[in-house]
Amino acid sequence: MVALTQALLNGLVLGLIYVAIAVGLTIVFGTLRLVNFAHGAFYAIGAYIGLVVAQQWGLGPALVAAPVAVALFAVVLDRILLRPFYNKDATSQILVTFGIALIVEETLRLIFGSTTLQYPPLPALATSFAAGPIVYPAYRLLFALGVIVMLVLVWLFMEKTDYGLIVRAGVRDRTMVQLLGGNVKAASTIVFALGAAIAGLAGAAASPIYSIAPGTGFAFLVPSFVVVVVGGLGSFWGAVLGGLLIGELQSITTLVFPPAANVVIYLCMAVVLLLRPQGLLGESEVIRQ
Amino acid sequence: MNPSTGSGQAAGVRFALLTAIGLALFPFAFHAIDGYGGLATQILIMSIASIGFNLLLGYTGLLSYGHAMFYGGGGYVAALLLIRLMPQHPNLWLAVLGATLAATVLALLVGALAVRLYGIYFALLTLAFAQMIFFVVEQSQDWTNGDDGLQNFPAALLPLGPYSIDLGTPLPALPLGAFGNLSDIKLWYVFAALVLFGVMVGVRALTRSQFGEVLTAIRENEERSALIGFNAPAYRLAAFAISGALTGLAGALRALYDGSVPIDAVGIDRSGSFVIYTIVGGVQTLLGPVIGTGLIMYLESVLSARIDYWRLVEGVVFVAVVVFLPAGIVGTVTKTVQERTQKSRALLTESLRARSGGAQAGPERLSK
Numbered sequence: 024m025v026a027l028t029q030a031l032l033n034g035l036v037l038g039l040i041y042v043a044i045a046v047g048l049t050i051v052f053g054t055l056r057l058v059n060f061a062h063g064a065f066y067a068i069g070a071y072i073g074l075v076v077a078q079q080w081g082l083g084p085a086l087v088a089a090p091v092a093v094a095l096f097a098v099v100l101d102r103i104l105l106r107p108f109y110n111k112d113a114t115s116q117i118l119v120t121f122g123i124a125l126i127v128e129e130t131l132r133l134i135f136g137s138t139t140l141q142y143p144p145l146p147a148l149a150t151s152f153a154a155g156p157i158v159y160p161a162y163r164l165l166f167a168l169g170v171i172v173m174l175v176l177v178w179l180f181m182e183k184t185d186y187g188l189i190v191r192a193g194v195r196d197r198t199m200v201q202l203l204g205g206n207v208k209a210a211s212t213i214v215f216a217l218g219a220a221i222a223g224l225a226g227a228a229a230s231p232i233y234s235i236a237p238g239t240g241f242a243f244l245v246p247s248f249v250v251v252v253v254g255g256l257g258s259f260w261g262a263v264l265g266g267l268l269i270g271e272l273q274s275i276t277t278l279v280f281p282p283a284a285n286v287v288i289y290l291c292m293a294v295v296l297l298l299r300p301q302g303l304l305g306e307s308e309v310i311r312q
Numbered sequence: 313m314n315p316s317t318g319s320g321q322a323a324g325v326r327f328a329l330l331t332a333i334g335l336a337l338f339p340f341a342f343h344a345i346d347g348y349g350g351l352a353t354q355i356l357i358m359s360i361a362s363i364g365f366n367l368l369l370g371y372t373g374l375l376s377y378g379h380a381m382f383y384g385g386g387g388y389v390a391a392l393l394l395i396r397l398m399p400q401h402p403n404l405w406l407a408v409l410g411a412t413l414a415a416t417v418l419a420l421l422v423g424a425l426a427v428r429l430y431g432i433y434f435a436l437l438t439l440a441f442a443q444m445i446f447f448v449v450e451q452s453q454d455w456t457n458g459d460d461g462l463q464n465f466p467a468a469l470l471p472l473g474p475y476s477i478d479l480g481t482p483l484p485a486l487p488l489g490a491f492g493n494l495s496d497i498k499l500w501y502v503f504a505a506l507v508l509f510g511v512m513v514g515v516r517a518l519t520r521s522q523f524g525e526v527l528t529a530i531r532e533n534e535e536r537s538a539l540i541g542f543n544a545p546a547y548r549l550a551a552f553a554i555s556g557a558l559t560g561l562a563g564a565l566r567a568l569y570d571g572s573v574p575i576d577a578v579g580i581d582r583s584g585s586f587v588i589y590t591i592v593g594g595v596q597t598l599l600g601p602v603i604g605t606g607l608i609m610y611l612e613s614v615l616s617a618r619i620d621y622w623r624l625v626e627g628v629v630f631v632a633v634v635v636f637l638p639a640g641i642v643g644t645v646t647k648t649v650q651e652r653t654q655k656s657r658a659l660l661t662e663s664l665r666a667r668s669g670g671a672q673a674g675p676e677r678l679s680k
Contacts, residue, residue, distance in 0.1 A: 058432045104631070104635065107635075112431065113431035113432040113435075114369075114373075114375045114431060114435075115634070115638070117375060117377075117432065117435055118375075118587065118591060118634045119631060119634045119635065121584065121587065122627055122630040122631035122634055123627075123631060125584075125623065125626070125627035125630065125631075126624060126627035126628060126631060128627075129621060129623045129624035129626075129627055130624060132621070132623075132624075133620075133621045133624060241580075245439070245443065245580065248436055248439075249440070252433075252436055256432070282451040283451075285443070285447040286443075286444050286447045286448060286451075289440040289441070289443040289444045289447075290440075290444060292436070292437075292440045293425070293437060293440045293441060293444070296429065296433060296436065296437045296440070297425055297428075297437075300429060300433055
């Protein structure tokens with residue numbers, strides 16, 4: 024029972040990391056129709072920046088610096104490279120963003136080396152939360168809470184602010200929104216930067232839990248694509264549902280039959296793609312991309 | 313206008329001849345720029361996989377992000393056939409054929425499910441299957457040796473009539489100055505060159521056949537091709553199977569040549585490498601994947617010895633090609649040359665017309 028509860032909690036934390044990466048992937052796809060294989064790179068950059076800042080000034084500043092820096096990077100990337108690819112086919116988008124992911128990964132390797140880095144032992148990380156026989160690191164619970172708060176904020180931004188409105192309307196009819204005076208370009212930059220910032224923040228916040236290596240970005244990106252596909256490409260709540268589902272599935276399989284833990288999530292994705300390609304909560308119009 | 317059958321055949325013969333000459337001269341020219349025979353052999357083998365990959369991406373318009381499952385699958389099956397079934401009499405034909413067959417079956421199974429999807433969904437489904445295969449291989453310790461991969465399997469001999477050929481035998485010694493020595497080349501290179509030659513001629517014929525034309529038609533406009541009466545999924549499945557078979561063949565050859573199969577052979581980076589090779593060289597061209605494979609593998613070999621960030625260079629080259637030369641190196645060169653000839657042809661026609669004062673001087677007269 025204790026083992027199961029801990030597995031469920033682990034699954035929740037893992038799932039929420041996936042959600043944090045997948046939310047950016049999915050809003051960028053849903054609003055800009057951009058398939059971004061470089062999204063994992065935002066996570067990795069956030070993790071490294073977070074680590075460097077945390078070593079100097081502590082965890083708090085790290086959680087501010089990482090998303091800001093990653094968002095700036097994303098804006099530059101968007102302006103310089105990605106804009107022309109917005110209206111191209113998915114294949115071209117995959118190619119260019121895959122290339123960017125490669126460049127980022129290798130740049131990180133050049134700067135920080137190939138070795139896996141660990142977080143400095145901070146007192147905040149050592150505390151545990153105990154409820155009866157169940158003991159669980161407090162930081163992980165705090166992390167889960169943080170991601171949930173962030174998700175609510177993102178949802179509010181997309182649903183309740185003018186920017187969110189312009190972006191959602193711009194997806195339907197770009198020309199019309201521009202004619203009405205909405206700045207679709209600025210709004211899409213903001214969406215892109217927002218998605219990146221969330222991934223960067225997740226990287227910085229999650230690296231005390233999971234170690235950091237140059238390949239970390241891609242290693243998290245691939246399951247995050249599983250999450251997005253299972254939930255439905257472009258769907259916010261799909262990413263949330265998919266992330267929790269995949270996180271728990273992976274964690275529980277690890278408990279029951281460890282060798283299958285990684286296979287099972289891809290099996291899950293394959294089944295969803297074949298039976299319901301638009302994903303659990305996706306709209307059916309996007310299948311023929 | 314299409315060339316007549318006669319000149320089409322002539323072009324085919326010319327293509328075969330030029331390919332044969334290119335393959336025969338390649339290792340020696342390669343030596344002059346610091347390449348070596350072993351790398352030349354590996355480039356030829358990997359080119360087979362890239363050609364297979366391009367058959368899908370270039371001619372069918374489907375980006376697979378999981379071709380490592382066929383490549384690595386071919387490698388593991390070849391190695392396992394040698395280790396488990398013929399440790400006493402390791403037969404290269406049987407190992408390669410068995411592995412290619414296995415890759416074809418795998419491609420048919422995955423393809424039957426995948427060809428119903430497009431774009432990102434197709435890429436992700438192939439990725440999902442490749443990841444499943446990767447983790448199954450990694451976990452099947454007893455068979456695959458897990459993360460360590462398979463090594464030390466019996467060196468396969470190539471039975472040919474009454475002979476049993478060891479492909480590790482070098483050619484006779486013959487100094488060639490700056491181009492090295494004939495004995496730098498092992499029989500393996502000759503064998504790989506023959507296979508690649510066959511694959512290139514075969515794929516060229518395939519893409520120019522009705523099958524190839526239908527594939528292109530489906531890629532450009534599936535609904536229209538379906539309305540004409542072509543069964544698009546069946547054509548795509550056939551292309552997927554051939555693509556998987558060629559990639560599996562390459563994986564088997566590489567395993568037998570290297571004498572080892574690393575776990576990376578089924579990994580995601582391997583799938584990505586076929587994407588890079590093909591795009592850099594030129595998608596939708598026959599020669600592109602070969603040139604791209606050669607260039608990137610050569611850069612890797614030369615640069616990784618000198619600098620430790622060669623993969624960064626690779627990434628920059630790849631992105632530069634995607635952004636500035638979407639047709640790839642070969643595609644861009646071909647296009648430029650074609651435009652030039654057309655332009656000069658037009659100029660020539662005009663001047664001839666002006667001289668003869670009439671309109672009789674057509675391109676037909678000029679082509680001879």
